[in-house]
Amino acid sequence: MKRIQLFEFEDFHWLPPFIRSSITNLLALLLKMLKTKDVVATLILDIKKQYDFNQIVDLGSGSGGxxxxxxxxxNKNSNTPVNLLLTDLYPNLSVVNRINSANIKNIHYREESLNATDxxxxxxxxxxxxxxxxxxxxKAAQKILQTAQKNKQPLLIYEMGENNIPTLLWWLLLPISIVIMVVMVLFMTPFxxxxxxxQIIFTYLIPIIPLVYAWDGQASLVRMYTFNDIQNHLLKGLQNDSYDWTVNRVENVKGKKQGYYILGVPKR
Ligand SMILES: C[S@@+](CC[C@H](N)C(=O)[O-])C[C@H]1O[C@@H](n2cnc3c(N)ncnc32)[C@H](O)[C@@H]1O
Structure with missing residues (x-):
């Protein structure tokens, strides 16, 4: 496999919840800037045509992303709205309460932890x-794919980037990449x-958040599964007659690459 198992601060249970949420808040802002909503909504509307559902259970929701x-x-132009249940292994209660008390139509954040592997x-x-x-x-990634197929549940995995840089080059560029990302956070935070x-204090006075975001962001890149990792390792032995798997790149309306997806759909 090309993917390497580096650590991310976000994965440590001891990471203070406000730092974890600050990181996922920044990620949510980045996704907004990249207009990721449009590509993901298009994907989901296409899936709904193949396999109808009235609820989405999002795993590893962070700040909602x-x-x-x-x-x-x-739901904008639909008579049968779809509900969204947000979940996370480390749900931050202040984020959960904010989202739930905002009474956003059809959206609820689960207060209890939910492990995506389960x-x-x-x-x-x-x-x-x-x-x-x-x-x-x-092992956990494989378990998720197997659970979806075994329980005949549709599953959409989306990653906003691709692990396509040679790993040695990634290590060589790491110091400069970290600096660029730290500076990016300083500019992004007001928005x-x-x-x-x-979040302001731990960004501008004690810059822990920019450093954690920069490391986690860079580590994410080489932790992503490549197409080869997915097809020849994770999905190995999973192809069968009752469930379809697709792995593909995503492009926005301007034809610009915007990550990739893994889609599993039970055959009807
Ligand atoms: C990079 S953030 C993505 C957040 C959000 N989905 C987004 O796109 O902005 C990854 C999230 O996955 C959660 N997570 C990590 N391991 C998990 C697991 N085993 N089960 C459920 N959530 C997990 C983390 O707590 C974190 O909120």
Whole structure:
């Protein structure tokens, strides 16, 4: 496999919740800037034509990421709205309460932890994983794919980037990449939605958040599964007559690459 199992601070249970949320807030802003909502909504509307569902269970939701905008887009012109259930292994109660108390139509954030590797008992509907699949080591990643297929659940995994840089070059460029990302965070922070005083302090006075974001962002790149990793390792032995797997790149309306997806759909 090309993917390497580096650590991300986000994966440590001891990471203070406000730092974890600051990181996912920044990610949500980046996804907004890249207009990821449009490509993900288009993908989901296409899946709905093949396999109808009235609920999406998002795994590893962080601060909600792109999914809140996606569900609004999907329900915009629909008479049968789709519900969105956000979940995470480390749900941050202040984020959960903010989203739930905002009473956004058809959206709820689950207060209890949900491990993405253990979704077989989660509510029915399309399971989504937005930029969280690379957090799963190979055994866990395989378990997720197997669970979807075994339980005949549709599953959409989306990653906003691709692990296509030679790993040695990635290591060589790492110091400069970290500096670029730290500077990016300094410029992005004022535009973060629900910006807290703590996030400002730990960005500009004690710059822990920019450093954590920069490392996690860079580590994410080489933790992503390549097409070869997915097809020849994770999906090996999973192809069968009752379930379809597709792995493909995503392009926006201007034809610009915007990551890739893995889609599993039960055959009807
Ligand atoms: C990079 S963030 C992505 C957040 C959001 N989906 C987005 O696109 O902005 C990854 C999220 O996955 C969560 N996560 C990591 N391991 C997980 C697991 N085993 N089960 C569920 N969530 C997990 C983390 O807590 C974090 O919120």
């Amino acid at each position: 792109v999914m809140i905008d996606v569900i609004e887009e999907i 979704f077989k008992n989660a509510s029915e509907g399309l399971k989504t994983m937005m930029n969280s699949f690379h957090h799963m080591p190979p 973060v939605k629900n910006l807290t005083f703590k």
